[in-house]
Amino acid sequence: MSTDQARPLRADAARNRARLLDVAAQVFADRGVSVTTEEIAKAAGVGVGTLFRHFPTKEALLEAVLVRRLETLTSEIGRLTEEQEPAAAFFACFTLMVDQSAGKKEFAQALTAAGVDVHQKLHEPGRLVRARLADLLVGAQRAGAVRADLAVPELLALLVGTAVMVERLGQDQAGRERILSVIFTGLRPAH
Numbered sequence: 001m002s003t004d005q006a007r008p009l010r011a012d013a014a015r016n017r018a019r020l021l022d023v024a025a026q027v028f029a030d031r032g033v034s035v036t037t038e039e040i041a042k043a044a045g046v047g048v049g050t051l052f053r054h055f056p057t058k059e060a061l062l063e064a065v066l067v068r069r070l071e072t073l074t075s076e077i078g079r080l081t082e083e084q085e086p087a088a089a090f091f092a093c094f095t096l097m098v099d100q101s102a103g104k105k106e107f108a109q110a111l112t113a114a115g116v117d118v119h120q121k122l123h124e125p126g127r128l129v130r131a132r133l134a135d136l137l138v139g140a141q142r143a144g145a146v147r148a149d150l151a152v153p154e155l156l157a158l159l160v161g162t163a164v165m166v167e168r169l170g171q172d173q174a175g176r177e178r179i180l181s182v183i184f185t186g187l188r189p190a191h
Contacts, residue, residue, distance in 0.1 A: 017054045020044050025065045033062060033106050063121055070125035073100055077132040087145030090136045091184055094159065097133075098180070101163035130156070147189045158183060 023044040027035050037058050041051040055061035076096055080089040130152060137155055140146040162183050169175045 013054075016044075016046055016050055020046065020051055020054055020061070021065055021068050024061055025069065028062070028065060028106075037061065066118075066122060067125050069100065070122060070129055073097065074125065074128045074132055077129070077136065081132070081136060081139070086136070086139035086143040090140035090146060091187075093133065093136050094162075094184070094187075095180060097159050098163045098166050101159075101167070144189065146187050150187065158187075 020040070024040045027040050027043050037051055037055075038048050040061070041048040044051070051061070055064060073096070077093050080092050080096070083089075084092060133155065134152045137146065137150065137152060141148050141150070162179060165179055166176050169179075
């Protein structure tokens with residue numbers, strides 16, 4: 001068990017860890033997963049020793065960034081559910097998940113190449129996201145905003161496919177909006 005898991009972090013150490021995760025997520029998103037840990041530490045304004053105290057390997061850092069992304073997504077889905085009506089929350093969540101998926105495949109491939117069992121490491125945070133998504137889907141279906149024959153596995157497939165296509169568009173926001181519009185039209189019940 002690591003020191004981070006054995007006892008709570010001091011306030012400054014917790015801030016450093018959070019800053020490292022924030023910076024690493026941004027640097028990985030901007031420059032890809034091939035960026036060095038030294039570059040991430042420098043961008044975060046800490047020494048590489050500080051980075052390695054929190055994340056002993058680059059793979060541990062990648063894993064922590066992915067887990068944090070899923071935890072943040074779970075929180076965001078919860079916020080959407082609380083603040084919006086079921087239909088609006090569902091479509092906002094779909095958009096959020098598509099937007100948040102950029103680079104996730106590259107992270108997972110880097111971890112797999114390093115011998116990390118990504119499915120095992122991300123099982124629990126992924127399960128929480130799927131559970132929240134299932135609740136959103138049921139709520140939107142009960143509200144009559146989403147077709148009743150759609151189940152979570154098909155929804156996940158649509159999310160993945162949409163995310164891949166939107167990522168390929170790059171900065172083409174008009175194309176992104178058209179793709180989401182077509183998908184959303186197909187998700188709504190036929191009248």
